[in-house]
Amino acid sequence: MEAIPPVMLLGTAVGLGIFLGVEYLRRVRSNPVMIGLHLLLGAGGLELVAMRLRGTPEGVVTPAGHLGSVAALLLVLAMFTGLIAPMIGRRSRGTMNLALAVHASIAFAGFVLLLASVA
Secondary structure, X not given: OOOHHHHHHHHHHHHHHHHHHHHHHOOOOOOHHHHHHHHXXXXXXXXXXXXXXXXXXXXXXXXXXXXXXXXXXHHHHHHHHHHHHHHHOOOOHHHHHHHHHHHHHHHHHHHHHHHHHHO
């Protein structure tokens, strides 16, 4: 039951990320509000994953296991690569494509491992 909120938040972030990725490939300029929502959903889901790993302020700990720890690490890396992608991809479209591909791949792997850890 405790796994439903992080999966829902991160699942929504994944869905929005897919939408933003398709818009990027169609060369449609993304709405900054959608990008911000994608960022907030990912950060909120990551916070819930961290609470699942380390416990809540009330001291409730739900063991997520080793897969949960690896999923959290991958999600942190995905957030980092997503934040630096616009900075390193500013000069060329090819660099931006590579940065976003790395971001999407790491995020997908982290989300799949999160799903595996809660199953």
